[in-house]
Amino acid sequence: MLQLDIPEVTVAEAAAAVTLRMRRQPHSNRIEARTSDMKAAEVLYLAAGRDGTLHDLSRQLPATGSDGEYLEFAYDGGLVTSKAGRDIYDQILAGAPYERCPLCGRGIATTLDHQLPKSEYPILAITPANLVPACNKCNQRKSSKDPADETETLLHPYFDSLGTSQWLEARIHEDSPARAEYFVRPGGDWSATFTDRVVRHFTFFGLRRQYALAAAGKLATDRIQHSGLLKRAGPDELRLHLQEAAAGYWSTAGNTWEGALCNALADSQWYVNGGMNEI
Incomplete structure (x- = not known):
């Protein structure tokens, strides 16, 4: 999107x-x-x-x-x-x-x-x-999907602007293994109809599951690096690292599943205090 x-x-x-x-x-x-x-x-x-x-x-x-x-x-x-x-x-x-x-x-x-x-x-x-x-x-x-009305119209990358705010968010489930759940948070200037279209697009392309699967792989591969950083510098430095990573994703592509994941991890007290070791 x-x-x-x-x-x-x-x-x-x-x-x-x-x-x-x-x-x-x-x-x-x-x-x-x-x-x-x-x-x-x-x-x-x-x-x-x-x-x-x-x-x-x-x-x-x-x-x-x-x-x-x-x-x-x-x-x-x-x-x-x-x-x-x-x-x-x-x-x-x-x-x-x-x-x-x-x-x-x-x-x-x-x-x-x-x-x-x-x-x-x-x-x-x-x-x-x-x-x-x-x-x-x-x-x-x-495929050959043809919208019957405005509510069925999927987002058009050339014409639909999602704005400059963060609308894609993730939530960390502190299970074993941990997992990320993705959802849409409507932008402040979105109309109800546009919000419905964004959610429909999100659902139609199965992005909740796609992003969660991609996040599972990233959690598994990043955990050693994050664990090492936690040991060397502490939770505050790990949180800063995750926030800077999120800012990097934002600066290049706006709302991305990677950036949303980094923000969610930075906000998770469980994760920055060693939760990655349970993944």
């Missing part, structure tokens, strides 16, 4: 690239003939993205008619596979910070996901603003 900049490349540039040396006919001619409609759809998409009304967009888009298969081919047979198209594909993919998937904030972004599925919105199949870097797991989980 990371925010990205909207790609600078346009759908007109994407259409020109995918048809540059396309030998398959009548595909290239049909794609070129619909370029003006794709440009109009891009304008509508950008406006709806900024207004938070992508769930209502289908009624405004130019009709696809019999060109749906050709428009979908522009992505599968052009943007993904042709050299000029792949250059644009890779340019959009490179927008992921530190190659992290913005949908989960954990996986490596290796593919592009259609925010609005190309099967339902073929006119948007190669619209760059509709293409979001993603890891394979998130792309497969999302």
Whole structure:
């Protein structure tokens, strides 16, 4: 759940690239003939993205008619596979910070996901603003999900801002072995609807479990280092180390599962006084 900049490349540039040396006919001619409609759809998409009304967009888009298969081919047979198209594909993919998937904030972004599925919105199949870097797991989980209303709309990394406050938190369960539980704490300026969307996104992608599993591994690997620091410098220095680590994660990527874990460990009197030795 990371925010990205909207790609600078346009759908007109994407259409020109995918048809540059396309030998398959009548595909290239049909794609070129619909370029003006794709440009109009891009304008509508950008406006709806900024207004938070992508769930209502289908009624405004130019009709696809019999060109749906050709428009979908522009992505599968052009943007993904042709050299000029792949250059644009890779340019959009490179927008992921530190190659992290913005949908989960954990996986490596290796593919592009259609925010609005190309099967339902073929006119948007190669619209760059509709293409979001993603890891394979998130792309497969999302599949062809089409939101019926605002409450079903998953977060859009190009348009939805989560603000600058800490909204992702973790709680340490002082069991043996210890574990971290993750949850969403709504930002102070979030509306009730936006809060519901964030929680839905968190639940849809199974982030509570994903982050908890990742945290379990980190707890196991860090415990020796933290135990040594506790012995050498005491609990206050260990707490400071964890706080500085959390600040480092925050400065590079904002809310991350690692940063939330470090904050939770720093707040745990049990942990900084030797709890890591029970993990």
